[in-house]
Every structure is written in structure tokens, then in C-alpha cells.
Amino acid sequence: MSLSIAIKSFLHLELSNEELMGRYVQSGDAALLARLYDNCANDLYHYLLTHSDPEMAGEIAQRAWLRVMEKRHLYHSNGQFKAWLFTLARNLLMDEYRRIKRQPLMESTDLTGTSTGYQGDIQLAFNQALATLPFLQREAFVLQQEGFGLQDIAAITGDSQEAIKSRLRYAKNHLRQQLGDHSEE
Amino acid sequence: MPKTIYANSLEITVKNDPSLDALYNKRKQSVKAPASTRSFILAKAKSTQVRASFNLWNWTLGVSLCTALLVLFQYVGLSHRQIQPQYNVIQVHRLYEESQPLELARQAAQQTRIQHADNYARYMQSQQVLATHHKLNAELVETANGWGLQTCDRELVLLTTQLVDQLRNHHRLEQQLKKGDQVEIAFDAQGRILTIKPTSKLNC
Numbered sequence: 001m002s003l004s005i006a007i008k009s010f011l012h013l014e015l016s017n018e019e020l021m022g023r024y025v026q027s028g029d030a031a032l033l034a035r036l037y038d039n040c041a042n043d044l045y046h047y048l049l050t051h052s053d054p055e056m057a058g059e060i061a062q063r064a065w066l067r068v069m070e071k072r073h074l075y076h077s078n079g080q081f082k083a084w085l086f087t088l089a090r091n092l093l094m095d096e097y098r099r100i101k102r103q104p105l106m107e108s109t110d111l112t113g114t115s116t117g118y119q120g121d122i123q124l125a126f127n128q129a130l131a132t133l134p135f136l137q138r139e140a141f142v143l144q145q146e147g148f149g150l151q152d153i154a155a156i157t158g159d160s161q162e163a164i165k166s167r168l169r170y171a172k173n174h175l176r177q178q179l180g181d182h183s184e185e
Numbered sequence: 186m187p188k189t190i191y192a193n194s195l196e197i198t199v200k201n202d203p204s205l206d207a208l209y210n211k212r213k214q215s216v217k218a219p220a221s222t223r224s225f226i227l228a229k230a231k232s233t234q235v236r237a238s239f240n241l242w243n244w245t246l247g248v249s250l251c252t253a254l255l256v257l258f259q260y261v262g263l264s265h266r267q268i269q270p271q272y273n274v275i276q277v278h279r280l281y282e283e284s285q286p287l288e289l290a291r292q293a294a295q296q297t298r299i300q301h302a303d304n305y306a307r308y309m310q311s312q313q314v315l316a317t318h319h320k321l322n323a324e325l326v327e328t329a330n331g332w333g334l335q336t337c338d339r340e341l342v343l344l345t346t347q348l349v350d351q352l353r354n355h356h357r358l359e360q361q362l363k364k365g366d367q368v369e370i371a372f373d374a375q376g377r378i379l380t381i382k383p384t385s386k387l388n389c
Binding site for chain 1: 233
């Protein structure tokens with residue numbers, strides 16, 4: 001594997017996140033971390049922002065990347081780097097919620113009859129509908145949108161695949177309901 | 186960058202909604218990670234990298250110092266051994282050992298030849314000496330100074346203790362001889378007694 005990475009690097013071919021991380025684990029080269037950051041930072045920040053406020057999202061994202069640097073020796077080469085990164089970030093987010101004694105997982109959102117009402121800006125309606133989703137449903141939806149499969153989402157959240165499947169179904173139904181017929185336009 | 190779909194996402198039974206996907210992607214495009222975070226993380230990574238290379242330098246320096254010390258000890262040990270005289274002795278000893286067997290063999294062969302020739306000459310001489318010149322019959326008597334041989338001519342030949350011992354050592358004197366025995370005395374050309382043997386031919 002290292003030979004193929006070396007050849008790709010020599011030919012300036014694009015390396016996958018896993019290959020970049022594999023090389024970063026060995027060398028600690030900051031340039032490799034920069035490439036990983038550029039590939040994943042926006043996705044991670046968006047995930048965190050969807051589940052917290054901008055200040056906390058920035059703080060947790062920064063801590064997650066620092067943890068990538070510190071714990072890089074714990075990264076397994078056969079795993080997806082992005083899933084590992086999101087797992088680190090989610091754990092930090094949960095720790096932070098525990099620290100400030102807020103329990104977003106227990107916060108209930110009454111989804112019945114809370115249509116945001118489409119008023120011309122469907123994107124705004126989508127953002128509002130997403131914000132009204134319960135934490136776990138929102139999380140499952142966002143992670144699926146980030147390209148993770150059921151198995152990955154279950155691993156990141158620590159829940160069963162059946163639970164994830166159920167959350168995804170509820171989340172999408174709610175979003176469609178909130179957006180109504182306008183989402184078809 | 187296009188969204189990456191991982192292989193196991195095929196397991197998802199909940200179908201993706203294209204309109205929701207599009208709305209989600211549009212939302213994501215409006216969200217960018219803070220630039221300050223990138224700067225901070227990369228600065229941290231570079232400082233760690235510098236520290237790692239510094240540690241590597243220290244490690245290299247340590248290994249170099251150890252190697253230098255090892256070489257120094259080797260050199261000192263070698264010099265110490267070189268000034269010891271045993272080396273010269275050992276080398277000379279080896280050369281001696283290598284040449285000694287041939288030299289010794291030559292010397293031994295020479296010595297053997299000399300001894301053999303000497304022994305042969307002595308043997309020949311003894312053969313001549315043993316050639317009896319004349320014989321005389323006598324009776325063995327005991328005197329105050331030891332044994333004596335009394336001939337028919339009333340001559341008494343005294344045998345010194347040394348002569349008796351020599352004759353016995355050379356088996357030229359019968360062991361069982363005693364006083365009164367009649368013996369035959371063999372003389373050489375110089376009149377020296379060669380053997381004394383018992384006989385019954387004494388007729389005086």
C-alpha cells in the first residue's frame with residue numbers, strides 16, 4: 001500500500017483521505033494534514049454547526065482536528081478517515097454538552113403542525129425545517145447526506161442500524177411535510 | 186469537491202430524496218469552516234513537525250556520540266594491546282612453532298644416527314673385548330677383603346667388591362656362585378676378567 005501511495009505521490013495523483021492520513025500517521029507532515037483539512041473541514045464544520053451554534057461548532061471543530069494530530073497513531077488504516085474524524089468530533093460535542101449540562105438528545109421537538117410555511121425561499125424553509133428536527137434525527141439525516149452508510153452512522157453515533165433507519169425515515173418525512181409540495185418545484 | 190459516497194451506503198434502504206439532497210448541498214455551500222481554525226491547526230501541526238525533527242536531530246546526535254565513543258574505546262583498546270610485548274612474543278612463538286618440528290626432526294634424526302653409530306662402535310668394541318684371550322680354572326674362596334680366586338698354581342686373585350658388582354651387572358658372574366665352587370675364569374688380551382662361570386674341570 002505504501003508503494004502505491006509513493007507512486008501516486010510521485011506522479012502527483014490525487015490521494016484519498018485514507019492514503020493521506022496513512023502518510024500523515026507515518027510522517028507527521030503538516031502539508032498532509034493541510035490537504036486532509038481542506039478535504040474535510042467544511043463537512044465537519046457544517047455537521048457541527050447543524051447541531052450547535054457557530055461558536056461551539058468552531059471550538060469543537062478545532063479540538064477535533066487537534067485530536068486528529070494527537071491521536072493519529074490510533075487511526076486504523078482500514079477505516080474511513082472521515083468517519084473517524086466525525087466520531088472524534090461527535091464525542092467532543094457530546095462531552096461539551098455534558099459539560100454545560102445541556103441534553104440535546106433529550107430535548108423534544110413537537111413536530112406536529114409546525115410547518116414553517118413556504119414563503120418563496122425554499123432554502124430558508126429547508127434550513128428551518130432541519131433546525132426543528134430532533135437532534136438524533138437531524139444527525140442521522142446530516143450524516144447520510146455526508147455520504148455515510150447505515151453501518152458508519154451507527155458506528156459514529158453508537159446506535160443500532162435499525163434505529164438509524166427509523167430516524168432517517170422520520171427525518172425525511174418531517175422535512176417533506178415541512179416543505180410540502182413546494183419541494184417538488 | 187464532489188460528494189463522496191462510500192460503498193456501504195448501498196445498505197441504506199431509506200431512499201434519498203433528490204430535492205432534499207439538492208437543498209442540503211446548497212445549504213452546505215453557504216457554510217465554510219472558519220479560516221482562523223485552519224491557520225491555528227496548521228501552525229500547531231508545523232510546530233509539532235519541527236519538534237519531531239528536532240527530536241530526530243537529538244536522536245541522531247546521540248547515536249553519533251555513542252558511535253564516536255565506541256570507536257574511541259576501540260582505538261584505545263587497540264593501542265593498549267599494541268604496546269604490550271606479548272604480541273611480539275606470540276608472533277615469534279608462532280614462527281618458532283612453525284619451524285620447530287622440521288628442525289627438531291632433523292636434529293633427532295641426526296642424533297639417532299650418531300647414537301646408532303656410537304652404539305654400533307661400542308658393540309663392536311665390546312665384541313672384541315669379549316673375545317676371550319685365555320681361560321684359567323680356579324676355586325672360589327672367601328678372604329677378609331672379599332672374594333678371591335685360588336688357582337692350581339697357588340695364586341690368589343682378589344676380586345674387589347666393585348669388580349664383583351660390575352660382573353654381576355653385566356651378567357658375567359653367575360648369581361648362584363658360592364664359596365668353594367670351582368670356576369672357569371676367562372681373560373681378555375689385556376688380562377682383564379671377562380666372565381666367571383662354574384665348572385667341574387678343575388684338576389690341579
